[in-house]
Amino acid sequence: MDAIRDIEVVVFDVLGTLVDEPSGLRGAIREAVPASDEAHVDELLALWQRYGEGQQQRIGRGDRAYANTSVIDAEAAQLVAARAGFTDLPTVARLATAGQRLPAWDDSLAGIEQLSRHFPVLGLSNAAHTALLRLNTHAGLRWHQAVSAEAVHAYKPAPEVYQLAVDTAGCAPDRVLMVAAHAWDLRGAQAKGMRTAYVHRPIGDPPTSRDTFDWRFDGLRELVTVLMAT
Numbered sequence: 001m002d003a004i005r006d007i008e009v010v011v012f013d014v015l016g017t018l019v020d021e022p023s024g025l026r027g028a029i030r031e032a033v034p035a036s037d038e039a040h041v042d043e044l045l046a047l048w049q050r051y052g053e054g055q056q057q058r059i060g061r062g063d064r065a066y067a068n069t070s071v072i073d074a075e076a077a078q079l080v081a082a083r084a085g086f087t088d089l090p091t092v093a094r095l096a097t098a099g100q101r102l103p104a105w106d107d108s109l110a111g112i113e114q115l116s117r118h119f120p121v122l123g124l125s126n127a128a129h130t131a132l133l134r135l136n137t138h139a140g141l142r143w144h145q146a147v148s149a150e151a152v153h154a155y156k157p158a159p160e161v162y163q164l165a166v167d168t169a170g171c172a173p174d175r176v177l178m179v180a181a182h183a184w185d186l187r188g189a190q191a192k193g194m195r196t197a198y199v200h201r202p203i204g205d206p207p208t209s210r211d212t213f214d215w216r217f218d219g220l221r222e223l224v225t226v227l228m229a230t
Contacts (some may be wrong), residue, residue, distance in 0.1 A: 157188030
């Protein structure tokens with residue numbers, strides 16, 4: 001626990017860690033195609049997710065020039081509309097902004113609020129600047145600062161995104177704690193020398209037996225209890 005006492009800044013992943021991204025996207029798709037059954041909505045959600053993840057990976061490999069999440073989400077919305085068979089432009093446009101209307105997990109708001117009394121608390125997200133601003137407002141997330149990977153034209157787990165967080169924190173990497181529900185995200189932070197804490201979420205990417213993250217928590221309340229005890 002001595003290492004906990006060395007933490008100066010806490011950095012949170014947003015999508016999946018503090019907000020329930022699949023639930024929000026599913027709700028927006030259901031709104032766009034209200035006559036669809038749950039199986040069809042799940043199919044459309046999977047299409048959206050595969051496309052978004054695939055485009056971010058293409059950008060990471062250098063196969064596509066950088067495009068922010070607002071652009072990629074608009075493309076995903078067009079794909080969903082084509083698959084579902086609707087062409088109403090206002091409906092497609094609203095669906096394209098679904099990523100700005102994601103619900104927070106039950107413990108997210110209180111957890112951030114409690115930690116922010118004792119630590120600088122940052123959000124670090126792949127979401128575009130404008131999308132992140134609106135998402136924070138919709139979900140009720142209150143940061144000291146929200147940082148978008150758009151600033152470095154990259155997507156996590158690219159090392160420059162974590163360097164952006166360290167530079168924003170203004171202290172040594174080993175005094176910055178990265179909190180995420182995705183093992184792949186924490187591996188990227190760990191490679192830049194940041195401390196790491198995995199928080200379990202139903203839709204996250206759990207650690208494997210080979211991962212050596214500093215801490216693992218069942219939820220945000222447990223993480224807050226440990227940090228606040230220092």
